[in-house]
Amino acid sequence: MTPSSMLVTEVFSAIQGEAALVGERQVFLRLTGCNIRCRYCDQPEALEKRGGPCRLEQTPGRRDWAQATSPLLLAEVVEAVDRLWRALPHHSVSVTGGEPLLQAGRLARLLPLLAARGHRVMLETNATLPGRLAQVLPWVDHVSADIKLDSVDGQGTQLDTQRRFLELAGGHHLFVKVVIGPDTSRPQLEAAVAMVHRVAPTSEIFLQPVTPFAAVLTAPSPELVLELQDLALRLHPRVRVVPQTHRLIDQL
Numbered sequence: 001m002t003p004s005s006m007l008v009t010e011v012f013s014a015i016q017g018e019a020a021l022v023g024e025r026q027v028f029l030r031l032t033g034c035n036i037r038c039r040y041c042d043q044p045e046a047l048e049k050r051g052g053p054c055r056l057e058q059t060p061g062r063r064d065w066a067q068a069t070s071p072l073l074l075a076e077v078v079e080a081v082d083r084l085w086r087a088l089p090h091h092s093v094s095v096t097g098g099e100p101l102l103q104a105g106r107l108a109r110l111l112p113l114l115a116a117r118g119h120r121v122m123l124e125t126n127a128t129l130p131g132r133l134a135q136v137l138p139w140v141d142h143v144s145a146d147i148k149l150d151s152v153d154g155q156g157t158q159l160d161t162q163r164r165f166l167e168l169a170g171g172h173h174l175f176v177k178v179v180i181g182p183d184t185s186r187p188q189l190e191a192a193v194a195m196v197h198r199v200a201p202t203s204e205i206f207l208q209p210v211t212p213f214a215a216v217l218t219a220p221s222p223e224l225v226l227e228l229q230d231l232a233l234r235l236h237p238r239v240r241v242v243p244q245t246h247r248l249i250d251q252l
């Protein structure tokens, strides 16, 4: 792979289903490769950092895929995004994955090209790679940062690493997403929310009840969701519960 290419899984236009920008129309640029393996991950095809077939929607929302082979040249990525945006005004480009910051150096070359075309960018990240964030931040308008709970995703992510990430991301319309499940540890959630409150006191936290998928068989009960929001609200004033709404209305 050359410095002017990147690993892409798919590019398409869809309704953002999660967190602060729920309901907005976005171009999704899904990159390939992730550094962790959450139990509930609904993007198994985007996890391994390797090339191969990828798909590019031709008309916004039509799912008229053109097949291509990843890695794609940065110019090809720009054209795939721009084609959709030219056909329909979008709120922003959701740069997602996988974990986009695995390709931070390449993103640092791509994002200025998107910005030059007037495309705002939302970075959707697992917030575990603070050392790579600075490379892309100048071109990012919104940061959607996941804070991981080991009791839910089983990945043992260090809270201190995530704290350093949020410290760097502040000021870029930062919001935080925490996936909650039936086995959510109350102490882990309290520690996470308290950390966010210290580091990013004005940022909203979105509790996202897990959608059953793969190894995850059940969502948290209605009573537990209320209890966890109560717990979080005692530590941070801005906590909303938003499920994966795109799954409810059968969208990508």
Ligand code: SF4
Residues within 6 Å of the ligand: 034, 035, 036, 037, 038, 040, 041, 042, 043, 047, 097, 098, 099, 126
């Ligand atoms: S961080 Fe996101 S893409 Fe990576 S395994 Fe977890 S849910 Fe999947």
